[in-house]
Amino acid sequence: MKVAKVVVDVPVSSIDSLFDYEIPDELLSVVKPGVRVVVPFGPRKIMGFVIDITGSSEFEKLKPIHTVMDYAPVLTPELLNLSKWLQEETLCFRVSALQAMLPAVFKAKYEKEVWLLADEGELPFDWQILTQGREVFPFNELEESGIKASQISSLVSEGLIEIKYVVKGKNRVKKDTYIELALEQVKVIEVIEELGKQAKRQKQVLEYLIDTNGEIRLKQLMDDLGVTRAPIKTLEDKGIIRLVQKEVYRDPHANSNERTKPLPLTEQQQQVIEPVLSRIDENKHEMFLLHGVTGSGKTEVYLQSIDRVLQEGKEAIVLVPEISLTPQMVERFKSRFGDDVAVLHSGLSTGEKYDEWRKIHRKEVKVVVGARSAVFAPFENLGIIIIDEEHETTYKQEDYPKYHAREVAKYRGQYHKCPVILGSATPTLESYARAQKGVYQLLELSERVNEQALPHMEIVDMRKELEKGNRTMFSDPLVEKINDRIKRGEQVVLMLNRRGYSTFVMCRECGETVQCEHCDISMTYHRTNHKLKCHYCSDEKPMPNQCPKCESEAIRFFGTGTQKVEEALQQQFEHARIIRMDVDTTSRKGAHERLLKKFGNQEADILLGTQMIAKGLDFENVTLVGVIAADAILHLPDFRAAEKSFQLLTQVSGRAGRHELPGEVVVQTYTPEHYTVELAAQYDYESFFNREMQIRRRFAYPPYYFLVLINISHENHVKVVDASQRIANMLSQRLGESALLMGPSPSPMLRIKDRFRYQCMIKYKNRQDVDEPLEHVLNSFQKEMNKEELQLTVDFEPYYFM
Numbered sequence: 001m002k003v004a005k006v007v008v009d010v011p012v013s014s015i016d017s018l019f020d021y022e023i024p025d026e027l028l029s030v031v032k033p034g035v036r037v038v039v040p041f042g043p044r045k046i047m048g049f050v051i052d053i054t055g056s057s058e059f060e061k062l063k064p065i066h067t068v069m070d071y072a073p074v075l076t077p078e079l080l081n082l083s084k085w086l087q088e089e090t091l092c093f094r095v096s097a098l099q100a101m102l103p104a105v106f107k108a109k110y111e112k113e114v115w116l117l118a119d120e121g122e123l124p125f126d127w128q129i130l131t132q133g134r135e136v137f138p139f140n141e142l143e144e145s146g147i148k149a150s151q152i153s154s155l156v157s158e159g160l161i162e163i164k165y166v167v168k169g170k171n172r173v174k175k176d177t178y179i180e181l182a183l184e185q186v187k188v189i190e191v192i193e194e195l196g197k198q199a200k201r202q203k204q205v206l207e208y209l210i211d212t213n214g215e216i217r218l219k220q221l222m223d224d225l226g227v228t229r230a231p232i233k234t235l236e237d238k239g240i241i242r243l244v245q246k247e248v249y250r251d252p253h254a255n256s257n258e259r260t261k262p263l264p265l266t267e268q269q270q271q272v273i274e275p276v277l278s279r280i281d282e283n284k285h286e287m288f289l290l291h292g293v294t295g296s297g298k299t300e301v302y303l304q305s306i307d308r309v310l311q312e313g314k315e316a317i318v319l320v321p322e323i324s325l326t327p328q329m330v331e332r333f334k335s336r337f338g339d340d341v342a343v344l345h346s347g348l349s350t351g352e353k354y355d356e357w358r359k360i361h362r363k364e365v366k367v368v369v370g371a372r373s374a375v376f377a378p379f380e381n382l383g384i385i386i387i388d389e390e391h392e393t394t395y396k397q398e399d400y401p402k403y404h405a406r407e408v409a410k411y412r413g414q415y416h417k418c419p420v421i422l423g424s425a426t427p428t429l430e431s432y433a434r435a436q437k438g439v440y441q442l443l444e445l446s447e448r449v450n451e452q453a454l455p456h457m458e459i460v461d462m463r464k465e466l467e468k469g470n471r472t473m474f475s476d477p478l479v480e481k482i483n484d485r486i487k488r489g490e491q492v493v494l495m496l497n498r499r500g501y502s503t504f505v506m507c508r509e510c511g512e513t514v515q516c517e518h519c520d521i522s523m524t525y526h527r528t529n530h531k532l533k534c535h536y537c538s539d540e541k542p543m544p545n546q547c548p549k550c551e552s553e554a555i556r557f558f559g560t561g562t563q564k565v566e567e568a569l570q571q572q573f574e575h576a577r578i579i580r581m582d583v584d585t586t587s588r589k590g591a592h593e594r595l596l597k598k599f600g601n602q603e604a605d606i607l608l609g610t611q612m613i614a615k616g617l618d619f620e621n622v623t624l625v626g627v628i629a630a631d632a633i634l635h636l637p638d639f640r641a642a643e644k645s646f647q648l649l650t651q652v653s654g655r656a657g658r659h660e661l662p663g664e665v666v667v668q669t670y671t672p673e674h675y676t677v678e679l680a681a682q683y684d685y686e687s688f689f690n691r692e693m694q695i696r697r698r699f700a701y702p703p704y705y706f707l708v709l710i711n712i713s714h715e716n717h718v719k720v721v722d723a724s725q726r727i728a729n730m731l732s733q734r735l736g737e738s739a740l741l742m743g744p745s746p747s748p749m750l751r752i753k754d755r756f757r758y759q760c761m762i763k764y765k766n767r768q769d770v771d772e773p774l775e776h777v778l779n780s781f782q783k784e785m786n787k788e789e790l791q792l793t794v795d796f797e798p799y800y801f802m
């Protein structure tokens with residue numbers, strides 16, 4: 001008897017182990033590791049992942065697998081093992097880890113379709129009855145036909161059919177009409193000569209088809225020639241052309257046609273790429289930290305490393321933060337490697353993501369450029385993994401499994417014996433410290449490719465501006481410099497860090513602020529619909545006309561949102577053309593790219609935006625960067641506040657003077673004496689690192705200690721306090737020597753969505769000192785979590801403390 005070891009989709013830790021099921025004979029050739037199955041579980045039927053297949057089981061009487069969901073494995077053996085590691089590393093359910101590696105379509109409600117990849121005649125006879133000439137038909141017809149699963153699976157593996165997943169109702173596999181010649185070219189030329197004068201349109205169509213070698217999208221042909229459907233219909237009726245339905249991949253980044261060639265590397269680039277190339281050649285794992293100032297040509301180093309990987313017939317993963325935010329970056333990979341590139345990011349629809357994933361799964365591409373989850377791309381012959389802007393916190397997933405892409409990359413790099421490059425102008429303290437200890441190999445690019453100095457950064461003390469009587473949000477030096485650029489026809493990038501600076505509503509008479517009823521934070525004024533909104537729970541209410549407390553009518557919104565800055569800016573610079581980029585103006589699909597394109601075409605003088613404009617932009621005409629308020633994140637309640645400010649200042653100033661024209665930066669602040677601002681102005685990463693490391697050491701923060709955060713929440717305040725206390729007691733009795741327990745304490749945001757929130761933090765040096773105690777807590781509280789609606793989450797390497 002064959003037995004399948006299955007991880008079932010029941011997220012309860014006590015049963016989060018492998019279950020044995022009998023494989024019925026008719027499924028023997030279909031059930032393989034990496035295939036999803038439906039199995040009986042108690043009275044229900046549920047989904048499960050097959051992890052392994054063995055010849056026997058220690059249990060008697062096994063239940064049989066009910067049916068299969070996939071006819072080819074959706075996960076590779078490597079990824080199946082990785083899920084085990086993720087489970088242990090992040091203390092998540094194995095099934096969550098497995099699901100995190102698959103595109104969202106597998107979690108949504110979907111239907112299956114059968115696609116014929118071969119001519120009907122090549123299929124077994126009973127199939128021909130079933131298809132009735134269709135190229136695509138619903139999977140349930142196949143199920144009802146009684147055709148054996150083993151036959152389906154062998155047709156899939158022979159490539160005669162494919163089973164596709166289609167999200168219910170939307171995102172269907174996209175098809176388009178193509179037009180092609182139905183006759184040989186010589187015949188068509190004869191036809192053209194015989195066509196009369198009135199048939200000018202028909203002639204045009206045929207000539208076009210000969211030129212384009214026979215096959216093109218109907219719509220494109222009609223657009224290009226400006227013809228209607230009439231001549232096409234006539235040609236079709238005469239049997240000279242044919243219209244066919246074909247699948248098109250939804251390609252959100254189509255339209256890159258020009259290919260770029262590798263640039264001759266600078267001496268520094270040559271030096272840093274060498275060790276990477278040798279690791280690729282030697283087939284050896286190594287973690288590299290590429291510390292390169294902005295504009296030093298890190299991307300070119302990535303591109304040429306990937307080139308080598310492709311030459312050796314291997315594959316590459318490139319992670320980019322929030323990729324939809326840097327269309328320029330995607331373009332650089334697409335224009336170097338063309339159709340070999342798949343792009344995976346959160347801006348894509350479920351269907352688009354599935355299309356991109358399938359290209360990887362079917363080995364149609366060799367490079368994937370994507371956001372965090374692209375680290376799970378199901379390549380089987382990886383030659384390199386690159387994490388650009390490695391300091392970005394988006395590489396850590398905040399939901400289960402709470403993994404960090406850097407650690408997953410390391411795991412996969414070891415498995416495939418290939419190098420991993422972490423690149424940044426401002427590495428995290430953790431990574432730089434590891435590089436100093438030799439855990440990572442440090443590679444440095446200290447100069448810009450164009451040999452320009454990094455732009456001069458001027459720090460403006462806003463307190464002095466106020467003393468001088470300047471009550472606007474723009475200092476005199478900034479105004480002067482912006483005017484100067486507008487006069488010269490150069491461009492300006494202005495950054496407003498929105499976090500901590502959103503518009504909140506306050507009464508000028510009594511100081512009352514409008515708070516969210518569910519979250520204990522200020523609500524934000526939204527001008528477009530004149531409403532107040534909570535950014536944590538999305539609750540909305542109308543803007544009050546008078547103060548709810550003292551009834552004064554002097555209730556106003558305060559703070560600085562990008563809209564407000566835009567208005568002030570327009571007043572100050574009447575004739576300036578301004579583009580505003582923030583969540584509001586970029587929420588529509590494609591808006592981001594459109595705005596950047598406009599700016600790139602110099603259809604605007606000033607690009608005003610939130611931190612989303614700090615990264616990756618490369619515009620040659622930008623010679624001035626302004627930071628409106630550097631203090632905004634410097635004072636967040638987060639031990640990484642200084643590090644984040646340093647990173648942001650460095651990144652945004654890197655947008656100026658990247659090409660021929662020299663750049664300049666103006667930073668406005670109320671605390672110019674802060675070491676972060678001072679050292680950022682000198683681009684002195686080393687000194688900042690040393691200074692900040694002293695602080696981290698003094699307060700026992702990373703990289704000196706690891707952190708794990710335990711969040712506890714409940715709708716009842718008393719219950720959450722009680723549970724937190726019991727958890728803390730349990731932990732303190734069990735924690736190992738290196739571990740320090742802090743708390744329990746109320747979270748900085750005490751209430752979100754009507755739940756009260758408490759937290760405990762553990763600082764530790766050895767993972768063994770916390771693993772057992774945490775598992776013990778999770779197991780002991782399992783019942784309360786199920787019954788009492790207590791929520792308990794464990795977050796290793798936390799980035800979010802609110």
Ligand SMILES: Nc1ncnc2c1ncn2[C@@H]1O[C@H](COP(=O)(O)OP(=O)(O)OP(=O)(O)O)[C@@H](O)[C@H]1O
Pocket residue numbers: 263264265266269292293294295296297298299300425449450616617618654658
């Ligand atoms: N060897 C080279 N020769 C000529 N130009 C180069 C070379 N390498 C890179 N460049 C160009 O220099 C500019 C900056 O390079 P790139 O964007 O790769 O730097 P980066 O380090 O990735 O920058 P950032 O971190 O600021 O995004 C780009 O316009 C790029 O095309």
Ligand SMILES: [Zn+2]
Pocket residue numbers: 507508509510511512547548549550551552
């Ligand atoms: Zn009031």
Ligand SMILES: [Zn+2]
Pocket residue numbers: 516517518519520534535536537538539753
């Ligand atoms: Zn709220």
